[in-house]
Amino acid sequence: MSTPFGLDLGNHNSVLAVARNRGIDIVVNEVSNRATPSMVGFGQKNRFLGEAAKNKQTSNIKNTVESLKRIIGMNYDDVDFETESKYFQSKLVKLEDGKIGAQVRLGGEQAVFSATQLVAMFINKVKNTVIEDTKGSNITDVAIAVPAWYTEEQRYAVADAARIAGLNPVRVVNDVTAAAVTYGVFKSEMPEGEQKPRIVAFVDIGHSTYTCSIGAFKRGEMKILGTAYDKHFGGRDFDRAITEHFADEFKTKYKIDIRENAKAYNRVITGAERLKKVLSANTAAPFSVESVMNDVDVSSQMSRDELEKLVQPLLERVTDPITRALSEANLKPEDVDFVEIIGGTTRIPCLKNAISEAFGKPLSTTLNQDEAIAKGAAFICAIHSPTMRVRPFKFEDVHSYSVSYSWDKQEEDEDHLEVFTAGSQFPSTKMITLHRTGDFSMEANYTNPEKLPAGVPAHIAKWAISGVNVPSGQTSVPVKLKLRCDPSGLHTIESAYSVEDIEVEEEVPRAADAPEDAEPEYKKVTKTVKKDDLTIVAHNFALPAEKLNELIEKENELFAQDKLVAETEDRKNALEEYIYTLRGKLDEEYSSFASDDEKTKLTDMLAKAENWLYEDGYDSTKARYIAKYEELASLGNMIRGRYLAKEEEKKQSLRAKQEAERMAEMAEKLAAQRKAEAEKQEETPKADAEGDIDLD
Incomplete structure (x- = not known):
């Protein structure tokens, strides 16, 4: 799921x-x-x-x-x-x-x-x-x-x-x-x-x-x-206004121009973002950046009133x-x-x-x-999940601009129709019927391009619709199209099919005063029924399948490379940590568990591995780091195993001692309890044969 x-x-x-x-x-x-x-x-x-x-x-x-x-x-x-x-x-x-x-x-x-x-x-x-x-x-x-x-x-x-x-x-x-x-x-x-x-x-x-x-x-x-x-209009405009203010100030005060250095400008704009947040809760705040450029440290301050003056064009x-x-x-x-x-x-x-x-x-x-x-x-x-139950909630968004669909003009038909009007809600669906003489194409465009923001193209999508069969003796066939603005605000043709009119016999409703055994009457009526599903080929802004697959493969390659680099770095760090940890323990915890020859050999191996790691092996492969680690571990883990075995023996011995002490303590408590009960019984006065208490 x-x-x-x-x-x-x-x-x-x-x-x-x-x-x-x-x-x-x-x-x-x-x-x-x-x-x-x-x-x-x-x-x-x-x-x-x-x-x-x-x-x-x-x-x-x-x-x-x-x-x-x-x-x-x-x-x-x-x-x-x-x-x-x-x-x-x-x-x-x-x-x-x-x-x-x-x-x-x-x-x-x-x-x-x-x-x-x-x-x-x-x-x-x-x-x-x-x-x-x-x-x-x-x-x-x-x-x-x-x-x-x-x-x-x-x-x-x-x-x-x-x-x-x-x-x-x-x-x-x-x-x-x-x-x-x-x-x-x-x-x-x-x-x-x-x-x-x-x-x-x-x-x-x-x-x-x-x-x-x-x-x-x-x-x-x-x-x-x-x-x-x-x-x-956003937070970045406030950050840039603050940065430009300090850029001018630092040019005069420190004789440096952060606009000429991308890293310096980025440091100041990062500081400007922090300053903006501080001024949201305080009336004034200091501003400083260490070594912003040319080893120059800069500092200044700004009040909330100064900030508001800087951003006045935005506030308007x-x-x-x-x-x-x-x-x-x-x-x-x-x-x-x-x-x-x-x-x-x-x-x-x-x-x-x-x-x-x-x-x-x-x-x-x-x-x-x-x-x-x-x-x-x-x-x-x-x-949208088929397996998750959620609280029912219906919501609709609004069309900001009108959208019209157009098609090949034939005979005296209109060649376009405004389908989704500005201010109407979506997702929504509209059905239209066209009379077509054969295969045709359709387009979706914004109805009023002059109302669009600068740079937004009027064209939305185009579709090629095929499979229109016109029977002999007819000049055209009716085609029904289901036009949709989907939940994502994308305009599509969801389905297209041709229809035909057929005559069918339909029973006439019986009159209220008609005899019950009267023969039913029928009349011929014309009904429109679905004939053929048409093929729709969309030409929209989505990437073609081949290009999409190519980019998917490229992303998978880059992801695999990132993963390999991360794993290689992990193995390198693990090797470095193992060298220093083992060297430290060899002189302390592991000292009595390794012979002099083993200590000499392992010390030499650790020194060589360390030199390799910081010289030839500084930029090596994952496999080489694993191999070096295993080479050291072949002897180091053997010594470590002896140490762990001894430690486990000590733990078992300590557990046994603690268990014996607990058992002894429990036995002592039971003995004391039995003794107390016996003394209590001896102190209890005995009754005489007639049931009276003997007080003599």
Whole structure:
């Protein structure tokens, strides 16, 4: 049975959750943190993923790629690329398909990986974190939470990344929608039946994105009424504002320019993030970084008021997503019952004040600001599990833009139809009927491209539909198509089949005053019935099967290499530890259990092994480390065995002595007890024959 797994794919950190033990648990990583850095690094032999990449980022900055979710599915020529590129220290390049890749050095050689591959590497890492946490249980299904502004292409790219990592992406869900699911499932006392739904606004400001969604709740159900966002507003913008302030200050004060040194800039931006958090709880805080560059130590300070002045341009943008989300939901601020804030950046006091003023009401923090999205994703994954029973909960998201389907124009027919309108809910399905003269193709496109954000293509997908058989004597046949916007917000054609009209005899309903023995009457009626299933070949943004398999094999190779490097390092450390431990014990605990010849031989072997380890064997193979270990153990373990045998003999002797002492003590207690009972009987007065007590 697969354990349902939810992933909040964050820009700075990602959070993992699993559905188990009748609840939702957050999964901690290898260092017991409840969030894992969303980073991938590359070294001389292997990759560094998550915490390992974060730890090596400063020393390996050109080969560490972060902000993975910002570049997946994005074209290199996208208008947003210029904005995104300033947040990267690694080199981003244009791939053959026009997408973005990262150029790094792995194993001493230059390598280029696509953004989809990089996200797959990270997902594979967190998948194995979940496997270890759940003690080796089967992990196959995942629900991934992504920003609401993700295009259809980006959603396909994230789903492909999950498949490359060996997972089945059962759903790609909007992150704030996942948080709203957490709210709806675990909140009690919701309206029911004909009662007015509870209107809740969710404001999520994370590391890179600001999203506001309005949801309507009743017991067991939820609808998202409106969503708006600012995709370039988040904690990283506050960090960069602080860093740029100190960059100017240090240039004047210390005559150094951290903008010219990537490692120095990264050290300061890391310190700026810490300072931002301190200022959320304090009115002022010191700032210092040791040896930031050119062996110069820097120090300064900042007050909360200074920070608010620095980020004033950002604060002026707070109201816009809220206003647009309310407009899409056809609501006013006073119609909102509660305002829930999530995302780490909403802890900044000036932001909280601005959000509260925009709604004209106090804010609520009943959801865990860092974990609500991951928990909602895990619950959504559990809904799709065939073996897990979950609390019934129905939820629908909202179409931000209208989508139309078009087809080959024939005769006087229309050649397009707006199927999914902006503001309507999904998942949803629509049936349409077309009259076709033969095989044909269809396309899905955004109805109003001019309303799309800059860089978002109007085209969504194309389908080739074949198997249309037109009977002789007819010019066309009716074809029914089931058009669907699935739970992940992806537009598809779920089924297509031709129909025909046939005449059948149908019994006429008997009149009320008709005799019971009257003969039934029949009439001929025309019915439309299914004729042939048609073949649908989709041409969408998903990777072709051959390319997907190629990337799966590549990821498996890299994973195997990482595993081999880790195991080799473990064997090397085990050999080093064995050398020093055995050498120390040979002069102490093991001294009386080895002959002089054995001591001389083993001491010589340990010295040679140590010299080899730090010279020729410093960068050797797993097999060589195992062989060296076994060579030493062949004599060392024999001496150790004698020591352990003697120790066991001492333990047995001690146990026997303790047992004898316990038995003696027990016997002494029994003897004392018998003696006491005997004395008691002697002191008891005897009765005379008549039953009286003799007092003489």
